[in-house]
Amino acid sequence: MAFSQEKQSEKGLIKISVMYPYAEGKTFDLAYYETKHMPMVAGYLGDNLVRYTIEKGLSNGLPNQPLPFMAIGTFYVKRLSDYQSAVTPNRDAIRADFKNYTDVIPVILVSEVLK
Amino acid sequence: MAFSQEKQSEKGLIKISVMYPYAEGKTFDLAYYETKHMPMVAGYLGDNLVRYTIEKGLSNGLPNQPLPFMAIGTFYVKRLSDYQSAVTPNRDAIRADFKNYTDVIPVILVSEVLK
Numbered sequence: 001m002a003f004s005q006e007k008q009s010e011k012g013l014i015k016i017s018v019m020y021p022y023a024e025g026k027t028f029d030l031a032y033y034e035t036k037h038m039p040m041v042a043g044y045l046g047d048n049l050v051r052y053t054i055e056k057g058l059s060n061g062l063p064n065q066p067l068p069f070m071a072i073g074t075f076y077v078k079r080l081s082d083y084q085s086a087v088t089p090n091r092d093a094i095r096a097d098f099k100n101y102t103d104v105i106p107v108i109l110v111s112e113v114l115k
Numbered sequence: 116m117a118f119s120q121e122k123q124s125e126k127g128l129i130k131i132s133v134m135y136p137y138a139e140g141k142t143f144d145l146a147y148y149e150t151k152h153m154p155m156v157a158g159y160l161g162d163n164l165v166r167y168t169i170e171k172g173l174s175n176g177l178p179n180q181p182l183p184f185m186a187i188g189t190f191y192v193k194r195l196s197d198y199q200s201a202v203t204p205n206r207d208a209i210r211a212d213f214k215n216y217t218d219v220i221p222v223i224l225v226s227e228v229l230k
Contacts, residue, residue, distance in 0.1 A: 054230040061223025068224045108176025109183045115171040
């Protein structure tokens with residue numbers, strides 16, 4: 001019950017969306033990302049983390065346009081400052097793990113859930 | 116109860132993310148987007164639509180980098196084909212409404228929720 005209430009009140013949460021652009025010839029290992037990388041980062045975030053999601057890019061919403069992103073991992077947190085405090089001392093470990101699943105540089109968006 | 120169960124099983128849903136890039140001098144009217152545009156599009160989607168979200172871009176996750184997106188609107192649907200069938204006959208109306216809230220062209224990502 002506490003869980004379902006939490007899921008219904010995402011308004012006001014902060015999202016950190018780590019978006020991996022698609023480019024011809026670039027690779028992304030979703031299995032590694034889901035089983036190793038994302039749990040590792042989530043483990044740094046403590047109870048500031050409400051949940052995290054992983055999505056796989058399928059296509060561009062417009063015909064005949066390239067896929068914008070291969071994958072996106074998103075952390076929903078209560079406070080941005082606590083996210084930053086938790087990630088900063090682990091930044092080297094997080095970045096060192098990138099090469100284990102991809103050869104692209106992610107775009108990172110910080111946003112606020114309005115609805 | 117049906118609602119909370121639905122929210123807990125997003126795995127497998129299709130997301131259509133309409134992402135509005137930030138650029139110097141460009142504008143985005145979040146109030147219009149939230150009260151007029153998104154409800155209009157959502158109204159076309161019927162019970163294929165599980166939920167939709169709106170987020171406001173705050174910053175780049177990396178220091179000294181520009182904001183990637185000003186806003187993102189996302190539809191979570193059960194079937195991509197039904198989304199396309201619902202939107203196609205209304206595409207002109209949807210596009211004609213863009214000028215009421217923004218002067219940027221969105222990037223549209225179709226993705227699948229893995230987790």
